[in-house]
Amino acid sequence: GQQLNQSPQSMFIQEGEDVSMNCTSSSIFNTWLWYKQEPGEGPVLLIALYKAGELTSNGRLTAQFGITRKDSFLNISASIPSDVGIYFCAGARQGGSEKLVFGKGTKLTVNP
Amino acid sequence: SAVISQKPSRDICQRGTSLTIQCQVDSQVTMMFWYRQQPGQSLTLIATANQGSEATYESGFVIDKFPISRPNLTFSTLTVSNMSPEDSSIYLCSVRERSYEQYFGPGTRLTVT
Numbered sequence: 202g203q204q205l206n207q208s209p210q211s212m213f214i215q216e217g218e219d220v221s222m223n224c225t226s227s228s229i230f231n232t233w234l235w236y237k238q239e240p241g242e243g244p245v246l247l248i249a250l251y252k253a254g255e256l257t258s259n260g261r262l263t264a265q266f267g268i269t270r271k272d273s274f275l276n277i278s279a280s281i282p283s284d285v286g287i288y289f290c291a292g293a294r295q296g297g298s299e300k301l302v303f304g305k306g307t308k309l310t311v312n313p
Numbered sequence: 314s315a316v317i318s319q320k321p322s323r324d325i326c327q328r329g330t331s332l333t334i335q336c337q338v339d340s341q342v343t344m345m346f347w348y349r350q351q352p353g354q355s356l357t358l359i360a361t362a363n364q365g366s367e368a369t370y371e372s373g374f375v376i377d378k379f380p381i382s383r384p385n386l387t388f389s390t391l392t393v394s395n396m397s398p399e400d401s402s403i404y405l406c407s408v409r410e411r412s413y414e415q416y417f418g419p420g421t422r423l424t425v426t
Contacts, residue, residue: 204355232413243405243417244356246314251412289355293413299344301415305355 207290207304215312220277222307224290232293233273234301235264239286247288248275280311315340315408317418325424326396333392334421336406341386344409347379349402350420356405362389396425 205224214220224233232251236244248259250266250273257264263276273292277284290304316339326332336345345362360368360381368381383389393400401424407415 234414236417241420241422243317243407243420246414246416249412249414291415299361299409299413300346300358301413303355 205290205292205302205304207307209307210305211308211310213310213312214280216281218280220280220284220309221274222288222290223272223274224292224304225272226292226302227271228294229270230273230292230294230302231270233264233266234291234293235262235273235275236289236291237286238289238306244289277309280309282311282313285309285311314410314414314416315342317406317408317416319404319406319418319421321421322419323422323424325426328397328425330396331392331394332396332423333390334404334406336389336391336418338387338408342408342410343386345383345389346407346409346415347381347389347391348405348407348417350405351402359391359404362391362406393423396423398425401425 205226207224235247238244248264253270254268255266261278265274287306287308289306291301318337320335347359348356350356358371359374360370362368362381362383364383380392403420405420407417409415
């Protein structure tokens, strides 16, 4: 099935640095979701986006729904060690079913 | 959001056997989903568990291999049948709440030897 193109695949940063990751697709999506998965856990929903151009924050996390409806970005400011994990984007396609399409994930490592 | 639990949390099984994974939700939900996450990979949808009717399977997944039950609006089971080492994965259930938001259980970590 279709997958979203998520980049980068992995990131190694120092504590305090800002992080940016993104997802792109050739198809239009009407919902973008960002999840975080820590080792041994299920994915946890961080941010949901519903409108093109929408910018939503959750603490130090900020996500945007691209104007073209084909991409989304997640930024983490002033990273801390507990930000470590795998971040997945997911989208629901316009006119599609109830199913979500997932990106391959961005693995984030934060060095104290 | 709904609180989702899964049993077992992990298991080691021998090839050729079957394992049934349970998913319990603390509220009634219309849509439940089962995913597989192979080591180091993203999530792949196995099927949508429909209450009162047969599950809807994705391409590459069949009912004989992954039978699903959904007896009510708070519970579902996924069976992994006639297991082989290739079935070693994390199996996750999720529920859909408002709009397209899905919330996941903690997962069942399966190792087949």
